[in-house]
Amino acid sequence: MYIGIDFDGTIVSDDHAYEDLNTPLTFKPGAKEALLALKAAGHFLLLWSARASRAHLEDPTLDPFVRAGVRPLNALRWTERLPLQQARFDQMVTFIERELPGVFVIDDGLVGKPSVDLFIDDRALRLGESGRGVGWHWIATVYGAVEDGSLYSSSTPP
Numbered sequence: 658m659y660i661g662i663d664f665d666g667t668i669v670s671d672d673h674a675y676e677d678l679n680t681p682l683t684f685k686p687g688a689k690e691a692l693l694a695l696k697a698a699g700h701f702l703l704l705w706s707a708r709a710s711r712a713h714l715e716d717p718t719l720d721p722f723v724r725a726g727v728r729p730l731n732a733l734r735w736t737e738r739l740p741l742q743q744a745r746f747d748q749m750v751t752f753i754e755r756e757l758p759g760v761f762v763i764d765d766g767l768v769g770k771p772s773v774d775l776f777i778d779d780r781a782l783r784l785g786e787s788g789r790g791v792g793w794h795w796i797a798t799v800y801g802a803v804e805d806g807s808l809y810s811s812s813t814p815p
Contacts, residue, residue: 666779709766
């Protein structure tokens, strides 16, 4: 199976400031052992992280929110933050190469969303109407699109 796995908050703890490059990265409990087990089971692991975002590292106009006019382009801020963004990417690559050599293919951000069988990410919602996750009804209700629960009558929030 091809598995895309997020870095910050999923593999390593993200309990320090975004700009903090001095605090050593630490594995989330059980992450290293689980990743080694997945690799040993024959899965192909893709490290897929916002740290590889081409909008952060190459061109701020690649951000879809900037292109759509939802987020303003601040070229000066982007230029000022470029060394930090590059350092965060390099920090991630160095950590993975040192702690988990040969376990991952590291996404370089050029493709966009990769084609994998499974994503593991600390910020994801899992869809599934049969008790294995949340359904669209639950999402619509929780996030305000449905006030009376009448969008879907066949499912209820978990």
